[in-house]
Amino acid sequence: MQNELNNTGTAELKETLRTDELLLNMGPQHPSTHGVLRVVVTTDGEIVKEAKPEIGYLHRCFEKHAEASDYIAVSPYVDRLDYLASMNNSMGYAIAVESMLGIEVPRRAEYIRVIISELQRIASHLMSYGTYGLDMGAFTAFMYGFRDREMILDIFEKISGARLLYNYMWIGGTYRDITPDVVQQIKDFLVYFKPKVEEYNNLVTYNKIFVERTRDIGVIDLKTCHTYGLTGVMLRGAGLKWDLRKEHPYSIYKEVEFDIPVGTGQMGTLGDCWDRHIVRMKEMIQSIRIIEQLIDGIPEGPHRAKVGKVIKPPAGEAYSRTECPRGELGFYIISDGTGKPFRVRCKSPCFMNISTLNELSQGVMVADLIATIGSLDIVLGEVDR
Amino acid sequence: MTFEDIFTSLSQKFPQGILGKEETKPDASIKVDPSAIHDVLKFLRDELHFETLHMVSGVDYPALPALCVVYHPGSYTHKMIVPLKVYLPRTDEAKVASVTDLYKAANWHERETYDMFGIRFLNHPDHRRILCPEDWVGFPLRKDYVTPDYYNGMPVPLFFEDGAPTEGGAH
Numbered sequence: 175m176q177n178e179l180n181n182t183g184t185a186e187l188k189e190t191l192r193t194d195e196l197l198l199n200m201g202p203q204h205p206s207t208h209g210v211l212r213v214v215v216t217t218d219g220e221i222v223k224e225a226k227p228e229i230g231y232l233h234r235c236f237e238k239h240a241e242a243s244d245y246i247a248v249s250p251y252v253d254r255l256d257y258l259a260s261m262n263n264s265m266g267y268a269i270a271v272e273s274m275l276g277i278e279v280p281r282r283a284e285y286i287r288v289i290i291s292e293l294q295r296i297a298s299h300l301m302s303y304g305t306y307g308l309d310m311g312a313f314t315a316f317m318y319g320f321r322d323r324e325m326i327l328d329i330f331e332k333i334s335g336a337r338l339l340y341n342y343m344w345i346g347g348t349y350r351d352i353t354p355d356v357v358q359q360i361k362d363f364l365v366y367f368k369p370k371v372e373e374y375n376n377l378v379t380y381n382k383i384f385v386e387r388t389r390d391i392g393v394i395d396l397k398t399c400h401t402y403g404l405t406g407v408m409l410r411g412a413g414l415k416w417d418l419r420k421e422h423p424y425s426i427y428k429e430v431e432f433d434i435p436v437g438t439g440q441m442g443t444l445g446d447c448w449d450r451h452i453v454r455m456k457e458m459i460q461s462i463r464i465i466e467q468l469i470d471g472i473p474e475g476p477h478r479a480k481v482g483k484v485i486k487p488p489a490g491e492a493y494s495r496t497e498c499p500r501g502e503l504g505f506y507i508i509s510d511g512t513g514k515p516f517r518v519r520c521k522s523p524c525f526m527n528i529s530t531l532n533e534l535s536q537g538v539m540v541a542d543l544i545a546t547i548g549s550l551d552i553v554l555g556e557v558d559r
Numbered sequence: 560m561t562f563e564d565i566f567t568s569l570s571q572k573f574p575q576g577i578l579g580k581e582e583t584k585p586d587a588s589i590k591v592d593p594s595a596i597h598d599v600l601k602f603l604r605d606e607l608h609f610e611t612l613h614m615v616s617g618v619d620y621p622a623l624p625a626l627c628v629v630y631h632p633g634s635y636t637h638k639m640i641v642p643l644k645v646y647l648p649r650t651d652e653a654k655v656a657s658v659t660d661l662y663k664a665a666n667w668h669e670r671e672t673y674d675m676f677g678i679r680f681l682n683h684p685d686h687r688r689i690l691c692p693e694d695w696v697g698f699p700l701r702k703d704y705v706t707p708d709y710y711n712g713m714p715v716p717l718f719f720e721d722g723a724p725t726e727g728g729a730h
Contacts, residue, residue, distance in 0.1 A: 230690040237675070238699055273585050400610040400635075403664030414635070421638055490584040493631060493642060495613075506616060506629070521614040521631075529667045558690060 193219060200543075202231050208305060208547070209554030213531065215543065222543050225535040227528050232558040240518035245271055245485040246345060248518060253339045255520060256556040258301050261294035261330075262498040263556075264343040269424055270494035270505035271345045274487035282475040283347035284426045289360065289468050290333070290342070292461040296367070297326040298499035299454045299461075302551045306451060307378050309548035310387050315378045322370060325363050332356050345485060347478030360469055364462055371458050379448075379455055388451060389442030392534050392546035396445075402533075403526045406501025407457075407551065411437040411450035418497040430467050432460040447549035454551070486513050500524050500551055520559055524552040560637040562587060565607065572602055581644060588629070588642035596645050597656040600632060604661055608636035612658070615668035617676035621702045624649040626678055630658070647678060654679040675700035 200213040210231035216224040236255065240248045252267040253260040265287055272279060279287075300319040307315025327337045333352050334340040342349045378384050394404065396412045409416050417434045419427040435456030437449030489511040495504040501523025508517040527550045535543045566589055570577040576595025581588045591599050603609040614631040623646070630643040647653040657680035658665045669680045670689040677698035680686065688695060694711070697704055708714060 230688075230692070233690040235699065241700075276585075401663045403611050403613055403633075403662065405613075416635060488584065490586075491581075491588065491642075492585050493614075493640060502613070504614060504631070506614065506631070508618060517618050519614070519616040519629075521616075525667065526664055529664070533663075 195223065198540075200225075205308075208552055209557075211528070211547075211552070211554055211557070213543075213547070215535075215540070217540060220539050220541075222535045222538050222540060225532055225543055227531050229525075229528065229554070229557050232554045234559065236520060236559040237518055240515055242514070244513045245487070245515060248515065249344065250339070250341045252520075253341055254555060255522065255559055256498065256500060256503070256524070256553045257338060258553050259294050259298040259499045260338065260340050261291050261343060262298075262496065263503060264341065265291050265425075266494070266496035266498065266503045267505055268343045268345050269496060270492055270507050271485065271487065273494050274490060274492045274507060274509055275345075275481070275485065277346055277479050277481060279347055279425075279479055280476045281426075281473045282351075283477045283479070285468050285472045286348050286352055286477060287343060288425055288427065288430070289465050289472075290330075290348075292464050293326050293329065293360065293363075295461045295499045296458050297323045299458050300326075302454055302499075303374060303378070303451075306548045306551070307384075309544055310378075310384055312378055312381070312384065315374070318370075318374065318377070322367060325366070329356060329359055329363065332359065344478060346481040347476070349478075351477040352472075357469060357472070360465065364465060364469075368462055371455060371462075375455055379452060385441050385448060387541075388447040388545055388549065390446050391538060391542045392447040392450075392549055393443045394445045394530065394534065398530065398533065399445075402530050404501065404530065405523050405526070406497065406499070407450050407453050408501065408527060410434065410453050412445035413437055413439075418495060418502055422495075424494075424496060426468075430464045432463050435460065447545055450549045450551075484513050486511065495521070498523065500553065500556070501527065522556045522559060524550075524554075524556045525559075528552050528557055560607075560639070562639070562641060565589075565603075565639075565641050568607065569599060569602070573599055586642060588644050591643050591645050593645050593647055593655050596628075596630070596643065597658055597661070599643065600630065600658050600661050603632050603641070607634070609634045609641070611635070612662035612664045612668075613640060615658075615665050615672055617672040617678055617700065619649070619676060619701050621649070626653045626676055628655055628672060628678060632662075651677055652679075653677070654681055656681050657683040659683055674698070677701070 196217045198215040198217055200215055202210040202212040212228040214226045215222055236251055239251055249264055252264050256263050300323045304316040304319025331337050333356055334342040394412050399409050399412050413436050415434045415436050435453050437453055441448045487509040489509055491508050493506045495502045504521030506519040507515055510516040534546050573595055576592045578590040578592055609632040611633045613633045616629050618627040625646045626649050628645045631640050633640045645655055657669055669683055672678050674688040674691050
């Protein structure tokens with residue numbers, strides 16, 4: 175048989191073994207896409223030849239709405255961008271408007287903001303941990319992650335009245351003050367949660383099956399990060415020690431001590447899916463450290479600066495960025511001196527993360543494509559805005 | 560390096576291409592001629608260590624009148640961002656060179672700028688709408704954009720007052 179085939183010539187051999195390429199629509203309704211993302215995958219057997227993300231299914235015209243609202247009314251829309259990290263989002267927007275107004279936020283508000291946004295970072299990374307575990311076939315991780323995230327949501331419900339979209343970080347401070355029993359609840363949570371990270375690492379991160387599924391795939395090196403404008407966990411997973419909380423400290427981040435965890439290629443290649451996962455896990459420990467340093471020393475005073483009911487920043491432009499769980503969230507705001515922003519542009523980190531998908535998935539197996547999408551940790555609300 | 564240093568070295572290198580500074584508060588920006596933007600960004604990337612491009616966005620100024628493309632190249636070496644602004648005529652023919660070959664981040668951002676403002680990017684590898692449906696008519700973030708009453712024959716929004724279409728045009 176072998177000889178016969180060889181005698182027929184190479185061209186004919188290729189013809190007889192030709193397999194059809196299959197166009198596979200992954201999503202927009204698919205559990206592994208983490209939202210309404212559609213990926214048009216061209217496969218050759220199990221091998222992915224091309225994976226083109228099609229976005230826009232969740233487009234809600236944030237920027238158009240922002241131009242029609244006054245500055246305060248934009249804030250709730252901002253919450254709905256990255257709905258898993260609403261606190262970080264609205265803090266970023268508040269900082270952008272405050273830099274235009276030139277107002278100083280009271281110390282108490284800064285403390286509350288940083289504590290709450292670090293809690294939100296833990297909640298967001300727990301979500302990422304849980305859903306990534308689910309993608310990799312570890313259902314337990316999902317249940318554990320959600321159980322602990324629930325405790326953070328309880329704290330947020332107590333301070334803001336909402337469980338997902340809080341509208342808590344207002345321009346000039348926070349919506350409400352926090353009470354001593356909330357402080358106690360946060361302390362209790364830290365005591366409970368601190369050993370859990372280790373447990374989750376033992377359960378999932380260092381699990382042999384998980385490591386084998388995530389090592390050496392979806393490798394993003396530093397050059398790719400730079401050309402695609404990737405920030406946050408992607409950048410740190412690729413080995414660059416860059417965190418806006420250290421490099422451009424906003425709020426009171428320069429007063430607290432914490433490390434920047436980076437990927438080291440411990441289980442395979444530097445910048446692979448496992449590296450990004452371990453960076454998220456280590457960041458949770460650093461967030462706990464930050465909260466522990468601040469929680470006992472919240473100063474007395476007002477929780478919101480005196481800003482008028484109508485906010486009119488002087489004409490000008492500001493580009494401010496903050497470190498969100500998924501990367502650097504930027505707000506480019508142009509004011510023309512009226513009560514409504516002339517232009518609000520949101521630079522979304524997830525938008526950049528998902529744009530790399532085609533490059534990352536050339537020649538990988540379909541199952542690895544799922545692992546890669548999971549490790550990008552996208553939220554479609556922020557991709558589509 | 561500061562913003563002033565970048566501005567000085569850019570205006571020395573491109574005396575024709577750099578049109579001046581915009582001293583807006585709190586963040587200033589540099590005005591660049593549309594024909595020079597590709598070279599300026601290439602110079603920034605290769606010589607001045609601006610490794611990444613954070614954002615490309617559009618702005619519509621009906622009063623000038625002009626359409627504007629704003630680039631935010633970022634540097635990890637100097638720890639800074641320098642906004643560059645390119646003003647284009649406010650027509651449907653507004654076009655500027657794509658910088659996707661320099662920074663791949665520009666690919667999707669330029670598509671979004673086209674989607675929202677109708678600014679065309681020359682030599683773009685995949686020049687399509689990105690957030691709106693591909694058969695969408697008009698460019699939503701232009702200031703004179705009128706929200707349509709119908710999309711493919713379907714009324715938008717679905718609840719009209721007295722069942723009659725509100726202001727705006729039909730697609």
